[in-house]
Amino acid sequence: MDHVVELITVAAHPTAVVRAATTWHDFPSLWKGMLDEVWACVHAAGISRGCRNVMLYLDDVPTVEVGVELPESCRLTGRVVASALPAGRVAMTVHRGGYAGLASAHEAVVRWCAAHGQPLAGPRWEVYGPHRDDPAEVTTEVFHLLA
Known part of the structure; x- marks a missing residue:
């Protein structure tokens, strides 16, 4: 698939997340439990809609934040903490498909x-579109913060 990349400036988006330092090998078996923990917390706080799933990769360890965008502040408990997707200039694309x-x-x-002389700052993240049963209809926004 050809991905069209564009430069944009984004504002910080408040999130509720579980943060972990893991390995790329272990992360695939961890993220679902982390996301389920966040959803249980925000549901208990009375929020059930308007929260897109997010994964923020802070570095290459990877230190990750898995959670949801928050449309409003709410009481967070346990390992679920308030955070935010970064603000600033980003290179982004939309991935369509599985x-x-x-x-x-x-x-x-x-x-x-690399081809356009845009140095990367390190943090990168994904914002997931609404759930679709057909993988061909799934969209995910991919962002890389620029230095």
């Missing part, structure tokens, strides 16, 4: 930035 193809979206952004 999640297995997300790596190609990130690679497209990194290649585009």
Whole structure:
């Protein structure tokens, strides 16, 4: 799939997340439990809509934040904490299709930035569109913060 990359400036978006330092090998088996923990917390706080799922990769360890965008503040408990998606200039693309193809979206952004002299700051994240049963209808926004 060809990914169209664009430069935009984004505002910080408040999130509720569980943060972890893990390995790329272990992360695939951890993220769902982390996300379920966040959803249980925000549901208990009375929020059930308007929260897109997010994954923020702060570094290459990886230190990750898995959670949801928050449309309003709420009481957070346990390991779920308030955070925010970064603000600033980003290179972004929209990935259409199954999640297995997300790596190609990130690679497209990194290649585009290298080709256009746009240094990366490190943090990158994904914002997931609404759930669709058909993987071909799934959209995920991929962002890389610029230095």
